[in-house]
Amino acid sequence: MKYLKMFVAAAVFGGLALMGVQAAGVKIIVNDSVGATSVSVDDLRSVFLQEKDSLAGAGHVEVVIEKGGPAHEAFLKQYLDKSDSALQSYYRSLVFTGKGSMPKTVGSDAEMVAYVAKTKGAIGYVGGDTAADGVKTLQVK
Amino acid sequence: MKFKMKLIVFVVAAIACLCPMASSAQDIKLSDHTISFHGFVTQGGIFTSGNNWLTMNTNGGSGAFTEMGLNVSTKLTDKLRISAQVYDHNVGQLGQWHPTLDFAMLDYKFKPWLSVRLGKVKTTLGLFTDTQDLDFLHAFALMPQGIYPIDVRDANIAHLGGDIYGTISLGRKRGSLSYTGWGGHNYASIYSGYPYFLQARGTQELRYDGTQYGGDLRWQTPLKGLLVGASRMNEDLSGFGIRLGGPNLEQSKKDYTNQFYGEYTWRNLIVDAEAKRFYRNHLIRNLTSEDSTNVHAWYVSGSYRFNKWVQVGSYYSHYTITSTFLALTDTSTPAGHDYDKVVSGRVDFNRYLNIKIEGHFMDGYGFGPYPNGFYPQQNPVFANSTRALVLLSSFNF
Numbered sequence: 409m410k411y412l413k414m415f416v417a418a419a420v421f422g423g424l425a426l427m428g429v430q431a432a433g434v435k436i437i438v439n440d441s442v443g444a445t446s447v448s449v450d451d452l453r454s455v456f457l458q459e460k461d462s463l464a465g466a467g468h469v470e471v472v473i474e475k476g477g478p479a480h481e482a483f484l485k486q487y488l489d490k491s492d493s494a495l496q497s498y499y500r501s502l503v504f505t506g507k508g509s510m511p512k513t514v515g516s517d518a519e520m521v522a523y524v525a526k527t528k529g530a531i532g533y534v535g536g537d538t539a540a541d542g543v544k545t546l547q548v549k
Numbered sequence: 550m551k552f553k554m555k556l557i558v559f560v561v562a563a564i565a566c567l568c569p570m571a572s573s574a575q576d577i578k579l580s581d582h583t584i585s586f587h588g589f590v591t592q593g594g595i596f597t598s599g600n601n602w603l604t605m606n607t608n609g610g611s612g613a614f615t616e617m618g619l620n621v622s623t624k625l626t627d628k629l630r631i632s633a634q635v636y637d638h639n640v641g642q643l644g645q646w647h648p649t650l651d652f653a654m655l656d657y658k659f660k661p662w663l664s665v666r667l668g669k670v671k672t673t674l675g676l677f678t679d680t681q682d683l684d685f686l687h688a689f690a691l692m693p694q695g696i697y698p699i700d701v702r703d704a705n706i707a708h709l710g711g712d713i714y715g716t717i718s719l720g721r722k723r724g725s726l727s728y729t730g731w732g733g734h735n736y737a738s739i740y741s742g743y744p745y746f747l748q749a750r751g752t753q754e755l756r757y758d759g760t761q762y763g764g765d766l767r768w769q770t771p772l773k774g775l776l777v778g779a780s781r782m783n784e785d786l787s788g789f790g791i792r793l794g795g796p797n798l799e800q801s802k803k804d805y806t807n808q809f810y811g812e813y814t815w816r817n818l819i820v821d822a823e824a825k826r827f828y829r830n831h832l833i834r835n836l837t838s839e840d841s842t843n844v845h846a847w848y849v850s851g852s853y854r855f856n857k858w859v860q861v862g863s864y865y866s867h868y869t870i871t872s873t874f875l876a877l878t879d880t881s882t883p884a885g886h887d888y889d890k891v892v893s894g895r896v897d898f899n900r901y902l903n904i905k906i907e908g909h910f911m912d913g914y915g916f917g918p919y920p921n922g923f924y925p926q927q928n929p930v931f932a933n934s935t936r937a938l939v940l941l942s943s944f945n946f
Contacts, residue, residue: 450718450721450725454661454716454718454725459661459716459725459727460661460716461627461628461658462661468627468628489773489774489814490814491816491817491854492857493854493857493860493897494814494854496900497686500587500683500685500686500945501680501683501686503585503587503620503622504587504589504618504620504634504680504683504686504945505652505671505679505680505683506620506622506632506633506634506652506654506656506666506670506671507656507666507671507679509585509622509624509630510585510587529627
C-alpha cells in the first residue's frame with residue numbers, strides 16, 4: 409500500500425512536471441525575412457487564428473502548424489487555449505465559409521524548422537530543446 | 550435514377566475513395582499560387598413518433614437527408630483571397646438536388662481592423678448562421694431549430710453584396726472587438742421551406758428575394774473563453790407566384806431580426822446561448838391582406854469533448870410564434886410553440902469522418918404563417934408532441 413501511494417505521488421508529480429516542461433518548452437520560430445525579434449501573446453494568437461496576417465512592423469506572415477505532438481499541444485495550451493479538435497474545427501469553419509484557409513501543416517519539429525527556414529514570412533513553433541538552425545527565434549512578450 | 554442523381558452519387562463515391570489520401574490531395578500548385586480544394590458530404594436518417602418532420606415521412610424512418618459541398622480557394626496576393634463553394638442538398642422535399650453557389654467572393658485585407666469581402670458572401674448573424682450548413686463543425690446533428698431552422702436557412706445564410714469587417718484590439722485587459730457591416734441581395738431558393746409551405750396554401754411561389762443589410766458586433770472579453778455579441782438584420786423582401794390561377798404578390802412592410810449571443814469555452818467544455826426576435830410584417834394575398842408575425846426563440850446548449858474521439862452535448866431550444874393574420878396569439882397552444890429538449894453524442898473516427906446520434910423531445914409544432922419544420926403535406930393532422938432520433942455521418946477533407 410505504501411509503495412502504491414509513493415507510485416501515485418511520483419506519477420502525479422512527474423505528470424505535473426512534464427506538463428510544466430511542455431508548457432514552458434515551446435519556442436516561436438520565423439523565417440529570416442520576418443523583421444521582428446519579439447511578438448506579443450495577443451499578436452501571436454491573432455496571427456494563428458487568422459484575425460491578422462502580419463506582425464507589427466514585420467510584414468506579412470504565413471502560419472505553419474504541426475499535426476500533433478508535444479510542441480503542438482504545448483503551443484495550443486499556452487497561446488491559443490484551444491484543444492486540437494477545437495482548432496481544427498475553427499480552421500474548417502474559416503475554410504467552408506470562405507473566410508480563411510487551412511494553414512500549412514507539418515509532421516514534426518524537424519519538418520517545421522526546415523519549412524520555416526525555406527519559406528518567406530513563415531511563422532511556426534517547435535519544442536524548447538529543438539535545434540532551430542536557419543530560422544529566427546522570437547521572444548514572446 | 551435521374552442523371553443528376555447518378556452524377557452526385559458518383560462524385561460522393563469518388564470523394565469517399567479519396568478519403569485515405571485526403572490530407573495530401575487537396576492542394577495544387579499552379580505557378581506561384583497554391584489552389585486548395587476542400588469538400589464535405591453528410592448523410593443522415595431521421596425516425597420520429599408524433600409528427601413527420603422536415604418535409605420527410607420520418608414516422609416510418611427516412612434517409613432522405615444528404616448534403617454536400619465542394620470549395621476552391623487561393624491567395625492571389627498576400628492580402629487578396631478568392632474562394633467559392635458549390636453546395637447541394639436533398640432533405641425531404643428541400644433542395645431536391647439543385648446545386649447552389651454557397652459563396653463566391655473576393656476578400657481583401659487592408660488592415661486587421663479593416664477588410665472587405667465582395668461577391669456572394671456568407672452572412673454573419675449570431676454565432677452560427679454562416680456555418681449552419683456545415684454539420685461536421687458542430688457537436689449537434691441538428692442545430693437548435695428555433696434559431697437555425699434547417700428548412701428555411703437559405704433565407705439568411707448568404708447575400709450577394711459585400712461585407713466590411715475587422716478586429717480591433719482593446720488591449721490585454723479589455724479583450725478585442727470584431728465587427729461586420731454587410732449589405733446585399735438575398736435570393737431564396739424555390740426549393741426551400743417557405744415556398745414548399747406556401748404550396749399547402751395554394752400558392753406556387755416562383756421567386757422570393759430582396760435586399761438585406763445588417764451588422765454584427767462581438768466582444769472577446771478579457772475573461773478567458775468568454776465571447777458575447779449582438780447582430781441585426783433588416784430585410785425588404787418580395788415574392789411572386791401563382792395562386793388560384795392568377796398572379797400572387799407578397800411584399801415586406803417591415804422585416805428585421807435581432808440576435809444576442811454568448812459563448813463560453815473552458816478546456817473541452819463549450820456553452821452557447823442565443824436569443825432571437827424575428828419580426829415579419831408582410832402584405833400578402835396579392836397585397837390585399839396584412840400579417841405581422843413575431844418569432845421569439847432562444848436556446849442554451851452545452852457540449853463536452855472527452856477526448857479526440859467522443860463528444861457529448863445537450864440543448865434546450867425554445868420557439869414561439871404569433872400571427873395577426875391567423876389570429877394566432879396564444880403561444881401556450883401547440884401551434885404557437887415548439888420546445889425542443891435534445892441530447893446528442895458524436896464520435897470522430899479521425900479528423901475527416903464522424904457520426905452523430907441525437908434524441909429530440911419536442912413539445913408543440915409551432916405552425917404559423919412561416920414554417921418551422923412541420924408541414925401539413927406530411928401531417929394532415931398535427932400531433933401535439935414529437936420524438937425524434939437523428940443519425941448523421943459526415944465526411945470532410
